[in-house]
Amino acid sequence: MPGTAKAPEALREAGLFDRLASMGARDGGVVLPGRYIDDDETRDPAHVRNQEQLVDHTRRLAQRIGDVWSTGDTPVVIGGDCSVLLAAGLASARRGGTGLVHIDGHTDFRHPGNSDECASVAGEDLAAVVGLHRPAIADIDGRAPYFEPTRAAHLGHRDDDEHVDEARTVLGCAVSASRLASGGAAAAAAAALETAGESYWVQVDVDVLDPSVMPAVDSPDPGGIGADQLTELIGVLAPRAAGISVTVFDPDLDPDGACARILVDIIANGLAAAVS
Structure with missing residues (x-):
C-alpha cells in the first residue's frame, strides 16, 4: 500500500530507531521496494498487484534478513504492508525453517482456492507463506511452504473474519481478538509458543489494535486489542523470536504523529523484554 511505505521514516522521526539503538540495536539499512504501480487495468488476472516488483523486493529483503542472521543478530523489519512476510518466509525457508506467529486483525487467508478476487498480497500473506497461493508468490x-502450516499460529482476528474457519483447519492454532482480550495476552502467547516451537518469526500487523488506539491503518475494524496487550504479546514472544516484522501503519492517516508515538512505545517497550 503506498501510504505504508512511509512508515519506516515516520517511525524513525517518532524516535523508534533511537529507542532501539539505546537497547543495543544497529540500523540494518533500507531495502527499497519497487515503485508502486496501479496495474489493475493492465495486469494478467492470474497475477497479483505489482507482482514483478513484489517478488524482486521479496528476494532482496530475504537476502538482507539472511545477512543479519549471519552476524548472529535478530532482525526487526519495519514495513510497509504485510507482503514483507513473504521475505521473512523465504529467508526462514532458506535457513531450514522456523515457526510463525502471525498477529493481525485479519487472518489474511484469502487465496485462489477460496476467492476469485486474489490480487492484494497484503490481505493474502498468511495463506501465501503456508503454501496456499499461486506458485509465483507462494x-x-x-x-514452498515458507512456514509449515502446523507450526503457524495466528492471533487477533475479529470474530466475523470470513476465512477463520479454514484457517483453523490448516494452521496450528487461531485465537480471535475477543478471546485474546478475555483470556489475556499471556494465555494467547502460550498457545502460540506451543504451536510455533523453539524458533519462530513474529509478524505484527498493527490493525490488530482497536481503532480507538490505532486508527492509522487501511482497515480499522472495531473489536481489536489494546496497546498494553500488544506490548505484552511482543514482550512474551520476542526473546525466542528468530525475527520480527511490523507492518500496516500508514503515516498518511496520522497527521499529528500521535499514532506513530503510540506505536513506538508498543514496539520499544515490547522488545525491551528481549534484552532485559
Missing part, C-alpha cells in the same frame, strides 16, 4: 525459488 513458491519463490521452489521454497
Whole structure:
C-alpha cells in the first residue's frame, strides 16, 4: 500500500530507531521496494498487484534478513504492508525453517482456492507463506511452504473474519481478538509458543489494535486489542523470536504523529523484554 511505505521514516522521526539503538540495536539499512504501480487495468488476472516488483523486493529483503542472521543478530523489519512476510518466509525457508506467529486483525487467508478476487498480497500473506497461493508468490525459488502450516499460529482476528474457519483447519492454532482480550495476552502467547516451537518469526500487523488506539491503518475494524496487550504479546514472544516484522501503519492517516508515538512505545517497550 503506498501510504505504508512511509512508515519506516515516520517511525524513525517518532524516535523508534533511537529507542532501539539505546537497547543495543544497529540500523540494518533500507531495502527499497519497487515503485508502486496501479496495474489493475493492465495486469494478467492470474497475477497479483505489482507482482514483478513484489517478488524482486521479496528476494532482496530475504537476502538482507539472511545477512543479519549471519552476524548472529535478530532482525526487526519495519514495513510497509504485510507482503514483507513473504521475505521473512523465504529467508526462514532458506535457513531450514522456523515457526510463525502471525498477529493481525485479519487472518489474511484469502487465496485462489477460496476467492476469485486474489490480487492484494497484503490481505493474502498468511495463506501465501503456508503454501496456499499461486506458485509465483507462494513458491519463490521452489521454497514452498515458507512456514509449515502446523507450526503457524495466528492471533487477533475479529470474530466475523470470513476465512477463520479454514484457517483453523490448516494452521496450528487461531485465537480471535475477543478471546485474546478475555483470556489475556499471556494465555494467547502460550498457545502460540506451543504451536510455533523453539524458533519462530513474529509478524505484527498493527490493525490488530482497536481503532480507538490505532486508527492509522487501511482497515480499522472495531473489536481489536489494546496497546498494553500488544506490548505484552511482543514482550512474551520476542526473546525466542528468530525475527520480527511490523507492518500496516500508514503515516498518511496520522497527521499529528500521535499514532506513530503510540506505536513506538508498543514496539520499544515490547522488545525491551528481549534484552532485559
